[in-house]
Amino acid sequence: MSTFTKAVAHMRSSKTVMISGGTLLAIAIVALIGPWISPNDYMTTDFDRLFQSPTFSSMNLFGTDDLGRDLFVRTMLGVQVTLVVAVVASVVSLVIGVLYGATAGYIGGRVDTVMMRFVDTLYATPFIFFVILLLVVFEQNFLLIFVAIGAINWLDMARIVRGQTLSLREREFVDAARLIGVSTPRIILRHIAPNLIGVVIVYVTLTIPQAILIESFLSFLGLGIQEPQTSLGNLVSGGALQIEGASWMLLIPAALLAIILLSFNFLGDGMRDVFDARQSR
Amino acid sequence: MSLLEIDGLSIGYGGVDIVSGLSFGVDASESVGLVGESGSGKTQTALAILGLLPGTAAVSGSITLGGQEIVGADDATLNALRAEHVGMVFQDPTQALNPYIPIGDQLRRILIQHGLADGSDADQRVMHMLDRVGLPDAARQFRAYAHQLSGGMRQRVMIASALIAAPDLLIADEPTTALDVTVQAQILELLERIRDDTALLLITHDLAIVAGHCERMLVLQDGKLIEEGKTRKLFSAPATEHTRALIDAAPRVDTAASPQPVSGEPLLDVDNVSVSFQERDRQRQLHAVQDIDLELREGETIAVVGESGSGKSTLARSVLGLIPMRTGRIVFCGKAIEGPVQSRAIETRRDLQLVFQDPAGSLDPQMRVERIVAEPLAVHAPDLDGEARKARVISMLERVGLSDAFLQRFPHELSGGQAQRVAIARALIVNPKVLVCDEAVAALDGSVRREILLLLRKEQQETGLAIIFISHDLAVVRSISHRVLVVYLGRLVELADGEQMFTKPRHPYTRALLDAVPVPDPLAPGGRLSVKGEMPSILEPPSGCAFHPRCSYAHARCKAELPRPRTVDGTRVACHRAEELLERF
Numbered sequence: 001m002s003t004f005t006k007a008v009a010h011m012r013s014s015k016t017v018m019i020s021g022g023t024l025l026a027i028a029i030v031a032l033i034g035p036w037i038s039p040n041d042y043m044t045t046d047f048d049r050l051f052q053s054p055t056f057s058s059m060n061l062f063g064t065d066d067l068g069r070d071l072f073v074r075t076m077l078g079v080q081v082t083l084v085v086a087v088v089a090s091v092v093s094l095v096i097g098v099l100y101g102a103t104a105g106y107i108g109g110r111v112d113t114v115m116m117r118f119v120d121t122l123y124a125t126p127f128i129f130f131v132i133l134l135l136v137v138f139e140q141n142f143l144l145i146f147v148a149i150g151a152i153n154w155l156d157m158a159r160i161v162r163g164q165t166l167s168l169r170e171r172e173f174v175d176a177a178r179l180i181g182v183s184t185p186r187i188i189l190r191h192i193a194p195n196l197i198g199v200v201i202v203y204v205t206l207t208i209p210q211a212i213l214i215e216s217f218l219s220f221l222g223l224g225i226q227e228p229q230t231s232l233g234n235l236v237s238g239g240a241l242q243i244e245g246a247s248w249m250l251l252i253p254a255a256l257l258a259i260i261l262l263s264f265n266f267l268g269d270g271m272r273d274v275f276d277a278r279q280s281r
Numbered sequence: 282m283s284l285l286e287i288d289g290l291s292i293g294y295g296g297v298d299i300v301s302g303l304s305f306g307v308d309a310s311e312s313v314g315l316v317g318e319s320g321s322g323k324t325q326t327a328l329a330i331l332g333l334l335p336g337t338a339a340v341s342g343s344i345t346l347g348g349q350e351i352v353g354a355d356d357a358t359l360n361a362l363r364a365e366h367v368g369m370v371f372q373d374p375t376q377a378l379n380p381y382i383p384i385g386d387q388l389r390r391i392l393i394q395h396g397l398a399d400g401s402d403a404d405q406r407v408m409h410m411l412d413r414v415g416l417p418d419a420a421r422q423f424r425a426y427a428h429q430l431s432g433g434m435r436q437r438v439m440i441a442s443a444l445i446a447a448p449d450l451l452i453a454d455e456p457t458t459a460l461d462v463t464v465q466a467q468i469l470e471l472l473e474r475i476r477d478d479t480a481l482l483l484i485t486h487d488l489a490i491v492a493g494h495c496e497r498m499l500v501l502q503d504g505k506l507i508e509e510g511k512t513r514k515l516f517s518a519p520a521t522e523h524t525r526a527l528i529d530a531a532p533r534v535d536t537a538a539s540p541q542p543v544s545g546e547p548l549l550d551v552d553n554v555s556v557s558f559q560e561r562d563r564q565r566q567l568h569a570v571q572d573i574d575l576e577l578r579e580g581e582t583i584a585v586v587g588e589s590g591s592g593k594s595t596l597a598r599s600v601l602g603l604i605p606m607r608t609g610r611i612v613f614c615g616k617a618i619e620g621p622v623q624s625r626a627i628e629t630r631r632d633l634q635l636v637f638q639d640p641a642g643s644l645d646p647q648m649r650v651e652r653i654v655a656e657p658l659a660v661h662a663p664d665l666d667g668e669a670r671k672a673r674v675i676s677m678l679e680r681v682g683l684s685d686a687f688l689q690r691f692p693h694e695l696s697g698g699q700a701q702r703v704a705i706a707r708a709l710i711v712n713p714k715v716l717v718c719d720e721a722v723a724a725l726d727g728s729v730r731r732e733i734l735l736l737l738r739k740e741q742q743e744t745g746l747a748i749i750f751i752s753h754d755l756a757v758v759r760s761i762s763h764r765v766l767v768v769y770l771g772r773l774v775e776l777a778d779g780e781q782m783f784t785k786p787r788h789p790y791t792r793a794l795l796d797a798v799p800v801p802d803p804l805a806p807g808g809r810l811s812v813k814g815e816m817p818s819i820l821e822p823p824s825g826c827a828f829h830p831r832c833s834y835a836h837a838r839c840k841a842e843l844p845r846p847r848t849v850d851g852t853r854v855a856c857h858r859a860e861e862l863l864e865r866f
């Protein structure tokens with residue numbers, strides 16, 4: 001059995017992983033097919049039905065907003081966008097962080113010192129501030145948000161991966177590869193990176209909620225996804241304005257956001273237990 | 282009735298019995314050896330006697346100690362039993378000693394807890410015990426923490442704590458496996474000397490130890506007792522095939538023949554190599570290897586022996602370019618090679634290969650055997666297509682005695698011996714000229730070890746492979762080495778032809794090492810107490826001859842002046858008194 005299949009087997013025996021993972025999967029599936037099945041769409045306004053509270057009659061399951069748009073479809077769309085932003089941003093931070101951290105850790109010495117000083121410097125920079133500046137100055141777009149979030153998250157990933165690599169580097173199978181004549185980039189790619197899978201998976205599951213929070217924060221400030229597109233952050237920010245008369249506009253997306261964040265956190269914790277258990281065997 | 286009585290003991294995990302139907306007894310003040318290969322259930326049996334098996338173990342049968350039943354007993358009974366009737370010594374004393382409590386206090390607690398002594402009386406008894414187990418300056422060591430002691434000293438403390446309550450039975454599970462031979466001899470002698478009337482159950486994989494220290498022995502195979510009897514009788518006329526195989530596989534340092542010396546031009550010439558490390562505090566230099574010369578010829582095996590920490594691995598790793606040398610030169614096939622392994626010519630890298638001690642650790646856990654063995658080909662024979670590569674891998678696996686059924690296995694699905702075969706296959710697939718084996722068989726069971734040694738010998742005869750064989754175990758080395766290099770604290774002590782080294786050693790340290798090795802023969806058990814003390818820290822090597830504090834032939838000159846290696850009667854030896862001592866050994 002490979003590490004991967006073994007890990008999967010362990011995950012299936014972990015309740016935390018199964019419940020939180022199942023919840024996320026269910027939300028993702030509904031978010032994907034919900035808008036497709038619903039008779040409503042995300043941008044048609046209906047001035048006869050402003051601030052409609054949740055109802056079955058017109059299939060406005062989550063009610064409508066101040067422009068009479070169906071909130072079920074918009075919320076599902078928001079979930080899609082939020083998940084995509086978070087996952088893509090995490091993958092960006094994963095790729096950069098793993099390669100950067102593994103290189104610094106493997107080469108070591110002065111290269112390591114310089115590379116990690118650079119990371120420290122970036123840490124000290126108020127990044128979110130720059131991102132906001134960038135977003136204000138330039139036209140806001142999806143890509144920029146991915147990059148912005150990824151650029152913040154890869155720092156942690158790089159640090160964690162470097163630490164792991166420092167200990168992997170001392171392992172005898174790495175010496176064996178060096179003796180055989182395997183080149184340094186290939187050792188990093190073939191021997192170091194695959195052995196980082198455990199930590200990386202755990203860490204990614206824990207960074208996704210961070211990315212979601214950053215995206216929501218930017219959207220809340222009106223700097224994220226632009227109308228008529230939407231995200232959970234956008235919906236929460238819109239709902240917050242109507243808290244008096246139409247509380248569902250805030251409560252439903254906020255609750256979903258909370259469930260998603262919690263599920264990812266539990267999933268991350270569960271995964272850590274799974275991999276810890278495997279390590280201690 | 283016996284002191285310890287085991288009747289029909291079975292231990293199972295998840296429905297699989299790892300010990301089944303075990304019955305034996307140990308009489309008062311008797312010494313019994315329990316032997317078997319790794320995984321045969323020795324330690325599980327010991328844990329059962331101590332009532333220390335995990336809750337997941339299904340235990341049936343009966344174990345009585347002094348008439349008291351242990352299987353199924355409650356915690357209070359077990360605690361009382363353990364405190365007063367059984368002492369235990371494990372392979373790794375660090376696990377059993379509390380790192381946060383001074384060792385004296387730990388011993389005193391045992392006495393006080395069991396109401397055996399208190400106050401200054403307890404202090405006195407602890408001091409006396411530490412003194413008896415040979416802890417120098419017991420009064421000061423009383424306040425030492427476990428990590429401040431050497432491995433040998435820790436094991437002494439362990440023995441002190443096991444015996445301080447004067448138990449009826451002492452269980453020692455591989456008590457010397459982690460120690461060097463000279464220290465092993467000291468610890469075993471100590472066990473014999475101070476156990477008084479305590480019965481001893483000595484668990485070990487090493488038959489040579491049982492031969493010298495146990496009256497009776499029990500042989501375990503796959504959780505079953507296959508043979509028991511007087512040690513002498515079992516050795517001379519074993520009733521089962523398995524016992525015979527175990528005895529045959531145990532290497533003998535006293536009689537095995539070494540291969541004849543090889544002649545020819547040197548293939549690898551290691552000249553005056555020194556390696557130093559910066560200590561953590563950045564103040565001191567640690568001279569791990571100093572001024573070592575070595576020539577290796579085609580088809581020759583040179584063994585490098587010495588106690589652990591003497592610099593064997595460091596020497597090998599610097600020759601291979603894994604760590605930098607401080608001084609020295611390496612000439613390979615007539616050309617000087619230098620620098621770290623990454624900067625060496627690709628042919629040089631192909632020609633020098635290494636096999637490590639820990640077979641599992643040297644294989645990438647994420648790769649299948651096929652990819653592991655094929656990896657060198659990807660570097661050194663890149664034009665080979667997939668088919669041809671696979672064919673080479675299969676034929677290489679066959680050479681090391683593995684079928685193609687292993688291709689798709691992961692390292693953790695291999696036994697120690699199989700993993701070591703894979704590591705050897707990976708090293709040999711590119712047909713190197715020199716193979717360095719760093720303790721390559723140290724972690725393997727006797728029978729597997731012998732097969733691996735035979736495999737290396739066969740490869741050498743077929744391909745002219747030159748081998749640097751690093752080992753702390755002289756008995757293993759004897760049958761395969763054309764020449765032997767003995768090192769002590771990073772320096773050459775003696776370099777001689779194998780036969781010469783084992784029959785007529787020139788250096789007092791070599792002599793001491795040879796005497797300390799136990800021999801699997803109850804009539805001539807070896808394992809003599811040959812040298813006092815332990816190897817000093819390499820950070821503070823003694824002046825002059827580094828061996829002088831332990832040498833029984835030391836003169837005033839030895840303390841003052843470093844003996845340079847000289848050629849005496851055909852061997853290289855670094856001792857001021859080599860000529861005089863020729864007659865004495």
Ligand SMILES: Nc1ncnc2c1ncn2[C@@H]1O[C@H](COP(=O)(O)OP(=O)(O)O)[C@@H](O)[C@H]1O
Pocket residue numbers: 558559567569587588589590591592593594595596819
């Ligand atoms: N990377 C290192 N840094 C500092 N000291 C080391 C390092 N590697 C080995 N040493 C020290 O060098 C000495 C020789 O070690 P080693 O070559 O491993 O001995 P052996 O293989 O004979 O047991 C030991 O005291 C060890 O602690």
Ligand code: SF4
Pocket residue numbers: 788789790826827828829832833834835836839844855856857858859
């Ligand atoms: S030089 Fe002196 S101390 Fe060293 S081994 Fe020879 S006799 Fe012993």
Ligand SMILES: [Mg+2]
Pocket residue numbers: 590593594595719720
């Ligand atoms: Mg070593």
